[in-house]
Amino acid sequence: MAQANQQSDSGDSGGLDLSKSSTRELLAGVSFSIPYLIIAGLFLFGPLLLALYMSLHDWNALDPGQSEFIGLENYQILLSDPDFWNALKNTVYFVALTVPPIVVGSLLLALGVNRDVKGKWFLRTVFFSPYVLTVAVVGLLWSDIFNATGLVPYYVGGGNWLTSHRLAMPALAIATIWWQLAFNFIILLAARQNVSDRLYEAAKLDGASTWRMMRDITIPQMQNPLIFVVIVTFVGSFQVFGQPFIMTDGGPSFSTTTIVLYLYDTAFTGRDFGYAAAVGYVLFMILIAVSATSYYFLGGDRK
Numbered sequence: 001m002a003q004a005n006q007q008s009d010s011g012d013s014g015g016l017d018l019s020k021s022s023t024r025e026l027l028a029g030v031s032f033s034i035p036y037l038i039i040a041g042l043f044l045f046g047p048l049l050l051a052l053y054m055s056l057h058d059w060n061a062l063d064p065g066q067s068e069f070i071g072l073e074n075y076q077i078l079l080s081d082p083d084f085w086n087a088l089k090n091t092v093y094f095v096a097l098t099v100p101p102i103v104v105g106s107l108l109l110a111l112g113v114n115r116d117v118k119g120k121w122f123l124r125t126v127f128f129s130p131y132v133l134t135v136a137v138v139g140l141l142w143s144d145i146f147n148a149t150g151l152v153p154y155y156v157g158g159g160n161w162l163t164s165h166r167l168a169m170p171a172l173a174i175a176t177i178w179w180q181l182a183f184n185f186i187i188l189l190a191a192r193q194n195v196s197d198r199l200y201e202a203a204k205l206d207g208a209s210t211w212r213m214m215r216d217i218t219i220p221q222m223q224n225p226l227i228f229v230v231i232v233t234f235v236g237s238f239q240v241f242g243q244p245f246i247m248t249d250g251g252p253s254f255s256t257t258t259i260v261l262y263l264y265d266t267a268f269t270g271r272d273f274g275y276a277a278a279v280g281y282v283l284f285m286i287l288i289a290v291s292a293t294s295y296y297f298l299g300g301d302r303k
Contacts, residue, residue: 048284051277051280051281052277052281054067054273054274054277055074055075055274055275055277055278055280055281056069056070056071056072056074056274057069057070057274058070058274059272059273059274059277061271061273067274070274074274074275074277074278075278075282077275077278078275078278078279078282083254083257083262084259084262084279086254086257087254087257087258087259087261087262088259090169090254090255090256090257090258091237091238091240091258091259093169094169094172094173094176094237094240094258095234095237095238097169097170097173098173098176098177098180098233098237099230099233099234099237101173101177102176102177102180102181102184102233103184103226103229103230103233105177105181106181106183106184106185106187106188106229107184107188107226109127109181109185109189110185110188110189110191110192111188111192111218113127113185113189114189114192114193124189127181127182127185128182128185128186129182130178130179130181130182131179131180131182131183133179135179135242135243135246136242136246138175138178138179138242138243139175139242139243139245139246139247140246141175142171142174142175142178142247143162143246143247146160146161146162146171146175146247147160147161147162148160152171162247162248163251163252164252165252165253165255168248168251168252168255168256169255169256171247172240172243172244172247172248172256175243175247176237176240176243180233180236184229184232184233187225187228187229188222188225188226188229190225191221191222191224191225191226192218192222194221195217195218195221195222199217199221200213200217203216203217223298226298227294227295227298230294230298231290231291231294231295234290234291234294235287235290235291238259238283238286238287238290239260239283239287240258240260241258241260241261241264244256244257244258244261245261245264250262250265259279259283260283262279263276263279263280263283264276266279
């Protein structure tokens with residue numbers, strides 16, 4: 001009986017120690033999170049709420065106190081604004097041109113470089129090198145390549161691609177694909193290197209083909225990094241700004257004006273900051289919907 005009581009006291013003491021340990025871990029986690037929460041509040045959530053407030057006003061940038069509350073009028077105007085819908089259509093077209101090649105191309109490069117080939121370290125450096133360039137450098141570089149005397153018109157034809165209604169957006173897409181492949185390539189290469197070679201050895205013993213190993217081993221084992229890459233690429237393409245701003249300035253005739261470029265022109269050229277904030281919030285909701293849809297269809301939690 002005494003032994004049982006001793007064991008009970010020991011168990012209670014252990015539970016108390018465990019509770020204290022959990023509390024200390026919780027407090028430590030909260031303490032480490034506080035700096036991030038402060039920064040996020042100042043530079044993310046604060047501006048987000050301010051933009052929502054601005055979108056409900058006819059915003060006076062010089063004297064915000066004189067801004068007139070107009071409710072949802074900016075959003076009503078937006079829904080009937082043909083320029084907004086054209087910018088959205090251009091953005092969707094750009095996304096369709098860039099996302100599949102970037103995702104598939106980066107995956108193929110990662111799988112290829114991962115193989116035991118000569119000079120793979122050099123290839124990794126070459127494939128990643130475009131990503132160290134800024135968007136300004138990329139835009140100016142590809143502007144020279146696509147202009148009337150550039151390499152692409154010389155060998156492919158079509159004149160100055162950046163002044164062509166039909167070719168301007170594909171030109172922006174090519175420049176973006178060349179630039180953005182590197183980021184996804186590094187992520188997917190690291191993901192592929194984390195897949196155990198024993199799985200492939202076992203599959204080969206069972207007579208599995210290369211395609212079967214790709215479908216049943218490589219893709220499932222790399223699922224989470226692939227989902228991340230797809231979502232990040234979608235979001236990045238929907239927010240494209242630098243390339244059309246530098247290479248085409250939204251032209252010719254609005255054919256390469258994307259949502260973010262339209263937002264920028266509305267705010268800083270048209271000085272309509274309230275309406276621009278409404279455009280930004282609509283884009284924000286689109287990005288949330290795109291991210292959630294991509295996560296769901298690419299293997300997210302469907303319970």
